[in-house]
Amino acid sequence: xxxxxxxxxxxxxxxxxxxxxxxxxxxxxxxxxxxxxxxxxxxxxxxxxxxxxxxxxxxxxxxxxxxxxxxxxxxxxxxxxxxxxxxxxxxxxxxxxxxxxxxxxxxxxxxxxxxxxxxxxxxxxxxxxxxxxxxxxxxxxxxxxxxxxxxxxxxxxxxxxxxxxxxxxxxxxxxxxxxxxxxxxxxxxxxxxxxxxxxxxxxxxxxxxxxxxxxxxxxxxxxxxxxxxxxxxxxxxxxxxxxxxxxxxxxxxxxxxxxxxxxxxxxxxxxxxxxxxxxxxxxxxxxxxxxxxxxxxxxxxxxxxxxxxxxxxxxxxxxxxxxxxxxxxxxxxxxxxxxxxxxxxxxxxxxxxxxxxxxxxxxxxxxxxxxxxxxxxxxxxxxxxxxxxxxxxxxxxxxxxxxxxxxxxxxxxxxxxxxxxxxxxxxxxxxxxxxxxxxxxxxxxxxxxxxxx
Amino acid sequence: xxxxxxxxxxxxxxxxxxxxxxxxxxxxxxxxxxxxxxxxxxxxxxxxxxxxxxxxxxxxxxxxxxxxxxxxxxxxxxxxxxxxxxxxxxxxxxxxxxxxxxxxxxxxxxxxxxxxxxxxxxxxxxxxxxxxxxxxxxxxxxxxxxxxxxxxxxxxxxxxxxxxxxxxxxxxxxxxxxxxxxxxxxxxxxxxxxxxxxxxxxxxxxxxxxxxxxxxxxxxxxxxxxxxxxxxxxxxxxxxxxxxxxxxxxxxxxxxxxxxxxxxxxxxxxxxxxxxxxxxxxxxxxxxxxxxxxxxxxxxxxxxxxxxxxxxxxx
Numbered sequence: 171x172x173x174x175x176x177x178x179x180x181x182x183x184x185x186x187x188x189x190x191x192x193x194x195x196x197x198x199x200x201x202x203x204x205x206x207x208x209x210x211x212x213x214x215x216x217x218x219x220x221x222x223x224x225x226x227x228x229x230x231x232x233x234x235x236x237x238x239x240x241x242x243x244x245x246x247x248x249x250x251x252x253x254x255x256x257x258x259x260x261x262x263x264x265x266x267x268x269x270x271x272x273x274x275x276x277x278x279x280x281x282x283x284x285x286x287x288x289x290x291x292x293x294x295x296x297x298x299x300x301x302x303x304x305x306x307x308x309x310x311x312x313x314x315x316x317x318x319x320x321x322x323x324x325x326x327x328x329x330x331x332x333x334x335x336x337x338x339x340x341x342x343x344x345x346x347x348x349x350x351x352x353x354x355x356x357x358x359x360x361x362x363x364x365x366x367x368x369x370x371x372x373x374x375x376x377x378x379x380x381x382x383x384x385x386x387x388x389x390x391x392x393x394x395x396x397x398x399x400x401x402x403x404x405x406x407x408x409x410x411x412x413x414x415x416x417x418x419x420x421x422x423x424x425x426x427x428x429x430x431x432x433x434x435x436x437x438x439x440x441x442x443x444x445x446x447x448x449x450x451x452x453x454x455x456x457x458x459x460x461x462x463x464x465x466x467x468x469x470x471x472x473x474x475x476x477x478x479x480x481x482x483x484x485x486x487x488x489x490x491x492x493x494x495x496x497x498x499x500x501x502x503x504x505x506x507x508x509x510x511x512x513x514x515x516x517x518x519x520x521x522x523x524x525x526x527x528x529x530x531x532x533x534x535x536x537x538x539x540x541x542x543x544x545x546x547x548x549x550x551x552x553x554x555x556x557x558x559x560x561x562x563x564x565x566x567x568x569x570x571x572x573x574x575x576x577x578x579x580x581x582x583x584x585x586x587x588x589x590x591x592x593x594x595x596x597x598x599x600x601x602x603x604x605x606x607x608x609x610x611x612x613x614x615x616x617x618x619x620x621x622x623x
Numbered sequence: 624x625x626x627x628x629x630x631x632x633x634x635x636x637x638x639x640x641x642x643x644x645x646x647x648x649x650x651x652x653x654x655x656x657x658x659x660x661x662x663x664x665x666x667x668x669x670x671x672x673x674x675x676x677x678x679x680x681x682x683x684x685x686x687x688x689x690x691x692x693x694x695x696x697x698x699x700x701x702x703x704x705x706x707x708x709x710x711x712x713x714x715x716x717x718x719x720x721x722x723x724x725x726x727x728x729x730x731x732x733x734x735x736x737x738x739x740x741x742x743x744x745x746x747x748x749x750x751x752x753x754x755x756x757x758x759x760x761x762x763x764x765x766x767x768x769x770x771x772x773x774x775x776x777x778x779x780x781x782x783x784x785x786x787x788x789x790x791x792x793x794x795x796x797x798x799x800x801x802x803x804x805x806x807x808x809x810x811x812x813x814x815x816x817x818x819x820x821x822x823x824x825x826x827x828x829x830x831x832x833x834x835x836x837x838x839x840x841x842x843x844x845x846x847x848x849x850x851x852x853x854x855x856x857x858x859x860x861x862x863x864x865x866x867x868x869x870x871x872x873x874x875x876x877x878x879x880x881x882x883x884x885x886x887x888x889x890x891x892x893x894x895x896x897x898x899x900x901x902x903x904x905x906x907x908x909x910x911x912x913x914x915x916x917x918x919x920x921x922x923x924x925x926x927x928x929x930x931x932x933x934x935x936x937x938x
Contacts, residue, residue, distance in 0.1 A: 244858060244862070247629055247831050247861075248626050248627060248630060249627065249631045249633055250633075251632045251634070251635045252688065252777050252778050253635075253692070253777075254775065254778060255778050255779065256778075299767065303712065303767040303770050304767070304771060304774060306721075309713070309774075309779075309781075310717055312779050312782075313782050316782035319627075319628045338775050339768070339775075425673055425674070425675055427719040428719060
């Protein structure tokens with residue numbers, strides 16, 4: 171739809187203009203207000219000679235200041251309250267959405283308020299519980315979602331429990347905000363892939379969320395399109411924090427942290443250092459996954475770009491896309507545990523440039539992608555690097571979220587519109603039972619159908 | 624409703640008004656003593672487990688939350704030491720410093736072997752107590768069942784925003800580190816924040832982290848003698864004078880409370896298990912019975928008219 175984007179830009183520009191105008195007016199008003207207030211304060215200071223009645227906490231406070239009207243607006247932070255877990259019976263399940271790695275997710279409605287939510291049941295493995303107590307992935311997911319309150323991260327409303335009312339230790343459910351689509355499923359069924367401006371908006375939201383996590387010392391460790399949700403308003407939300415964990419900043423005292431497991435991240439999104447068995451890794455592994463997601467967006471058919479059959483094949487696919495790391499580009503590469511077992515060719519063929527793999531991508535886009543898919547984790551881009559990359563500034567600009575197309579939601583059991591024929595175009599084929607037939611009309615299908623009866 | 628990531632869920636009025644332990648007939652002062660000793664126990668265990676203070680603080684706050692309100696845990700059912708162990712096990716689990724159940728159980732066995740609660744650190748028992756395999760299995764099972772109980776009773780709200788980093792940010796904003804005693808000031812402020820964790824008024828469960836940070840700085844600056852701006856600088860950090868004053872008094876009162884506790888319990892042990900608690904209640908019942916007899920006797924013999932309406936045993 172080439173026409174749509176033009177309209178989109180016009181509307182966006184209009185909105186932007188209106189916003190700027192309003193901003194200017196606001197500034198003007200604020201300035202005026204400030205001047206007035208200053209004048210009033212000066213007057214009050216002159217007039218008010220009475221000593222303050224309020225008890226002074228600090229002797230250094232001068233009279234005239236403590237006597238100032240206490241009108242200053244202080245921010246109040248709302249944190250809510252806590253209480254015993256409610257029972258899952260407060261929600262009515264409408265339909266199942268998916269069977270995730272972490273547990274079953276279903277769409278439900280809160281009986282009291284009528285609010286639609288997603289209920290995610292936390293798996294609990296009896297054997298694990300015997301050994302280590304409450305399931306770590308479930309606890310981590312709750313903890314991470316509580317810590318990571320961000321517009322682009324799915325919001326956790328509460329945790330409810332199922333099972334017998336009087337017995338504790340039954341299954342638990344996370345009550346999450348309901349978001350219509352997951353990106354993977356959406357991209358599988360979209361009639362046309364996202365256009366460049368839409369990709370920018372989506373990807374920027376995703377990187378903003380990842381940046382927020384990394385600033386708060388959280389690694390997601392399972393970034394992939396099926397863990398990314400998209401609302402009908404073009405609002406992207408990151409979900410599934412079952413693999414996430416905190417990494418203390420390097421400046422923390424020398425208290426040994428528990429070891430990191432290398433069995434993280436879905437294979438097709440797994441960074442080379444993980445495949446090579448690195449004992450320590452950083453938030454850079456999330457960036458590699460971002461690179462994979464970005465390339466998925468760019469692909470014409472929206473398919474996975476590095477689709478390895480197993481760990482070795484995955485490494486092979488990576489190296490044939492971005493090249494085998496040289497000693498210079500990644501000095502510690504050869505010292506990684508699994509690197510020794512690799513049989514690498516002496517004179518490897520130079521991989522095709524990413525520009526040829528993704529012809530639709532601009533030079534800036536290619537630069538960004540190759541930075542995210544940098545084999546050496548130390549040289550890979552950070553989330554902040556990505557956000558300030560020129561790719562987001564060049565044309566086409568990111569599409570405003572309000573102008574995103576909407577799609578029928580599979581999760582909400584909305585009917586996907588079936589494919590219907592369009593009006594025939596000049597010089598093209600005609601419609602028959604078998605779809606578009608170029609050139610000559612073939613009626614054999616009709617007659618063959620009749621013969622059978 | 625969107626909640627600020629800088630804020631914590633706070634205790635409701637109902638939760639502050641009463642507790643399940645009091646419903647079960649536990650005297651309020653004894654409940655306070657046990658909660659305080661339990662929080663100290665958690666802190667000690669955290670140090671022995673070599674956990675960073677942030678994780679220990681989280682554990683103490685989980686422990687404190689567990690006892691608050693009519694729907695919460697009751698000391699008549701749940702032993703304070705196991706709840707403390709479960710809290711620290713939980714807090715470590717979601718942090719980057721996971722600890723095994725065995726480490727936790729060993730550390731609590733060691734702490735339990737210390738005969739007095741307010742002990743002299745130079746008189747710690749020597750050697751590590753031995754936990755037999757069967758004891759370990761029973762204790763582990765109990766730890767895990769209390770863990771679930773703690774999680775469900777506080778609605779899985781085990782995440783806390785702590786005031787430590789905020790405190791440093793505020794000190795920087797106040798240019799405190801340009802003073803020669805800036806370092807000292809920061810250390811004192813941190814000390815107050817750690818003290819506040821143990822507060823019998825649950826300062827961390829009734830006030831937001833930014834207010835705690837400001838109050839700790841205010842108090843530390845007065846103690847160290849660093850002169851902060853002569854204006855209401857706390858308002859810049861969104862704390863009003865009333866809240867600041869309350870918190871300053873709250874921080875200061877913990878020391879007094881601790882001294883009283885130490886004096887009251889002397890060389891005895893604050894009851895940490897249900898059995899110890901029952902024993903303590905029995906002792907109290909007997910002594911208060913004796914006390915009322917003693918007090919009643921002279922009153923009867925003199926005039927026969929009871930003059931004072933003050934209940935016996937209130938002290």
